[in-house]
Amino acid sequence: MNIHVPRGTEDLLPETAKKWQAIEEQLIHLAQIYHYKEIRTPMFERTELFQRSVGDSTDIVQKEMYTFQDRGGRSLTLRPEGTASVARAYVQHKIHGSPEQPTKLYYMGPMFRYERPQQGRTRQFTQFGIEAIGSAHPAIDAEVMAFAMACYQSLGLKSLKLVINSLGDKESREAHRNALVDHFTPVKDELCQDCQNRLEQNPLRLLDCKVDRDHEAMKTAPSILDYLNEESSRYFEHVKKHLDAMGIDYVVDDTLVRGLDYYTHTAFEIMSEADGFGSITTLSGGGRYNGLIEELGGPDISGIGFALSIERLIMAIEAEGIELEYDETVDCYVIAIGEDAKYTASNVVYQLRKDGIKTDQDYLDKKMKGQFKAADRIGAAYVCIIGEDEVNQGVANVKNQQSGEQKTVQIKDISTEIKAGF
Known part of the structure; x- marks a missing residue:
């Protein structure tokens, strides 16, 4: 179903x-x-x-x-x-x-x-x-x-x-109300059922009717401005x-x-x-x-x-064909190569997010090439690459996607480097 x-x-x-x-x-x-x-x-x-x-x-x-x-x-x-x-x-x-x-x-x-x-x-x-x-x-x-x-x-x-x-x-509305009743009463039977009810309850609402808006009585109805x-x-x-x-x-x-x-x-x-x-x-x-x-x-x-x-x-x-501007960019995409690197990557993603850096990573066990494609697809400004060697040394390779520049950075300093915009 x-x-x-x-x-x-x-x-x-x-x-x-x-x-x-x-x-x-x-x-x-x-x-x-x-x-x-x-x-x-x-x-x-x-x-x-x-x-x-x-x-x-x-x-x-x-x-x-x-x-x-x-x-x-x-x-x-x-x-x-x-x-x-x-x-x-x-x-x-x-x-x-x-x-x-x-x-x-x-x-x-x-x-x-x-x-x-x-x-x-x-x-x-x-x-x-x-x-x-x-x-x-x-x-x-x-x-x-x-x-x-x-x-x-x-x-x-x-x-x-x-x-x-x-x-x-209130005084002006009452005077206009009476004028509307006098104007529409002679043609009451020509109006839709809603307008007939409005004539009794709230005559001003007749002027907002979509059904009878082309009726001749609507065109000649008393103007509120004449009764102010x-x-x-x-x-x-x-x-x-x-x-x-x-x-x-x-x-x-x-x-x-x-x-x-x-x-x-x-x-x-x-x-x-x-x-x-x-x-x-x-x-x-x-x-x-x-x-x-x-x-x-x-x-x-x-x-x-x-x-x-x-x-x-x-x-x-x-x-009007207006294109609104959105900020959908991701600051950093963390790429992990190897089982141990995935645990370190989770820690890095968590720390970067705590530092206010928009960050994401792979959750589908993609190969390195697939992870790079994912980073490109979401427009990541930086990629942070962590393999088994980087885990052992407590570092990561951080790449500026626009300039192509790449640095080996201590994991604790990744946020600082990205915010500095090398």
């Missing part, structure tokens, strides 16, 4: 995993530059957390969550996104009491959604995201968007578009001014709503404009969530964040 990975998941073999490692290292490096600290949360949470934060009317909660009961009868859910868990941890551990504010956090790990597997969408996927909690200043909105753009630009991507919108505060009150409008203008000051290009799209209920004010997405990327061009998205912390039992503190899919990031890298 052949057992394969579950549908919507994949194995990352070494050739692919090295791309992930290069990307993850760069993302973590950026987080440090922007002064964000790592947080790690459980891969499953109480189901109520996502119902309250993401929203009962969202596709994620209604259709896509992996929810199960544990042996104690508690309803648990594999996390479908990262913000809710970070917000829960922020409240639970009273991080708002820290003198270092705003709290700037990043996370990276697997998320789970039951959706139709397709290119760039899997049921287990990996997100990198940041959250800045504790500031309602428009400058930090711009910082988060700058960070998001830097994640792609630092890896060489150029065909990018930043799209922004304002969803306004003075405070919301002023906030959005300040956000744009900060982006302008940074020299970051953006496009305002009043139909951008994002898929989660907790968003308020600033919402944004980054899209790929690379040829051949595919029909789903969104790479990442995020926005401000001013009521989420309070909804989860914390103080009335605002936050903003974004998340990107590493799977889609890799797709964008491949679409």
